[in-house]
Amino acid sequence: MTEQKKRPDPAKVAFLRSLPADIKASITGEEAEQFMFSTEIPESLYEKIKDFLIETDE
Numbered sequence: 001m002t003e004q005k006k007r008p009d010p011a012k013v014a015f016l017r018s019l020p021a022d023i024k025a026s027i028t029g030e031e032a033e034q035f036m037f038s039t040e041i042p043e044s045l046y047e048k049i050k051d052f053l054i055e056t057d058e
Helices: 010-018 021-026 029-037 043-052
Strands: none
Touching (some): 010 029, 029 043
């Protein structure tokens, strides 16, 4: 019985680690998990990190 776990996006992990301590402290585990493993950012997390995001035309 092998359980295949998805790996988190390394760029997203690095981004979360680069945030100021007060911002990181406000992010829930669920928000962080959704951000690292999904293509969409939870709205609650977006509000916390939007000032640190760089918009692209992807």
